[in-house]
Amino acid sequence: DGGITQSPKYLFRKEGQNVTLSCEQNLNHDAMYWYRQDPGQGLRLIYYSQIVNDFQKGDIAEGYSVSREKKESFPLTVTSAQKNPTAFYLCASTDRIATNEKLFFGSGTQLSVL
Amino acid sequence: AQSVSQHNHHVILSEAASLELGCNYSYGGTVNLFWYVQYPGQHLQLLLKYFSGDPLVKGIKGFEAEFIKSKFSFNLRKPSVQWSDTAEYFCAVTDLYNTDKLIFGTGTRLQVFP
Numbered sequence: 492d493g494g495i496t497q498s499p500k501y502l503f504r505k506e507g508q509n510v511t512l513s514c515e516q517n518l519n520h521d522a523m524y525w526y527r528q529d530p531g532q533g534l535r536l537i538y539y540s541q542i543v544n545d546f547q548k549g550d551i552a553e554g555y556s557v558s559r560e561k562k563e564s565f566p567l568t569v570t571s572a573q574k575n576p577t578a579f580y581l582c583a584s585t586d587r588i589a590t591n592e593k594l595f596f597g598s599g600t601q602l603s604v605l
Numbered sequence: 606a607q608s609v610s611q612h613n614h615h616v617i618l619s620e621a622a623s624l625e626l627g628c629n630y631s632y633g634g635t636v637n638l639f640w641y642v643q644y645p646g647q648h649l650q651l652l653l654k655y656f657s658g659d660p661l662v663k664g665i666k667g668f669e670a671e672f673i674k675s676k677f678s679f680n681l682r683k684p685s686v687q688w689s690d691t692a693e694y695f696c697a698v699t700d701l702y703n704t705d706k707l708i709f710g711t712g713t714r715l716q717v718f719p
Contacts, residue, residue: 522705531614533695533711541705549706550606581649587705593639593651594707 494518497582497597504569504576505605512567512600514582521586523565524594527551528579537580540565569602577604607632607700609710617716618686626681626713628670628696637704638679639697640670643712649695655679666690691717 495516504510516523522541526534526549536549540559554573559565565584569576579601583594608631618624630636640652653664660672670681679696694713700706 524707526709531711533611534697534709536706536708539706547703547706583649593654594641594649596649598648 495582495584495595495597497580497600499600500598502600502602503605504602507571509568509570510602512569512580512582512602514565514567514597516563516565516582516584516595518584518595519562520584520595521562522584523559524583524585525549525555525557525565525567526581526583528581528599534581537567576602578602607636607698607708609696609698609708611694611696611710611713613713614711615714615716617718620688620717620719621685622717624681624683624686624690624715626694626696626715628679628681628710630677630679630698630708632677635704637699638670638672639707640664640668640679640681641695641697641709642692643695644692652681652694686715686717688717688719691715 498513524539525537528534535551537555538557540546543562546559556568579599581599582597585594586592610629612627638655641649642652643649653662655662655672663669668683672679696710697707
């Protein structure tokens, strides 16, 4: 089955700890995205990548980092600099939004702070 | 920067009632418009999209949306809702200067009672 796999489903972070959320897609999509979903705030863009070895900051990139070494993988690291990391994180991919292609979403990772 | 407003945060309807969810965006020009839906426990999925042409677009499950350029709006409608329409609905618009960047609204939670 083609799709996007996010892992883990639930993740707990201790104070001062960096954690990495995994996102893998087998849809052969060029573009991948990370969104953060908070109640009442919708989805906010953290980082996105339109091609391998390239990525851009979204609207709330502070305290996060990403890499795009392979087309199918776009891991997100939540660093200790992110002071309010508790949220639901969604990864998505598409061919090109600019050509009206839809986003395919993963099932999400719920991150909580211990 | 482009922004999206969804003024209805929580809508409660009885089955067979008509639905209209508002969506307004801040900047005009050429934009691509989307409605996504998140059913309880499921992935976000595309409901419908507008790129060009007929401003009245039809999506899955009897939903439709009308693009009114002069009002910067893309409201979602359904003539008769069902209990299974209970979900969270997100409007999204492409960024004005980077059409590979998708900006989401804060979402509207719809509850339909039998």
